[in-house]
């Protein structure tokens with residue numbers, strides 16, 4: 001292994017450890033936020049679904065396929081379980097297949113900004 005290879009490997013380890021730490025810190029923040037300011041799960045109005053469908057021009061936000069309103073599912077961009085709210089900016093319509101594929105995966109940097117925004121809105 002060349003020096004460059006071993007440095008690259010060391011850098012990758014540091015990066016992975018940092019992402020791991022960021023992840024667990026964000027999960028803690030998300031728990032604290034939920035305790036401070038719990039979000040009530042709302043029954044989504046058909047109106048919101050229709051509005052999102054228009055806004056996305058009838059396409060799935062994840063795969064861009066054109067899909068009818070009734071096959072679309074409302075998705076929290078930042079998952080509800082991580083503190084994502086029901087505000088329009090956090091909602092999108094995706095097709096069932098994409099919704100299943102997505103699971104609970106989340107972009108950590110997106111989650112970080114989201115949690116910061118929510119903290120800023122607390123009294």
Ligand SMILES: [Zn+2]
Nearest residue numbers: 060063095098
């Ligand atoms: Zn899709």
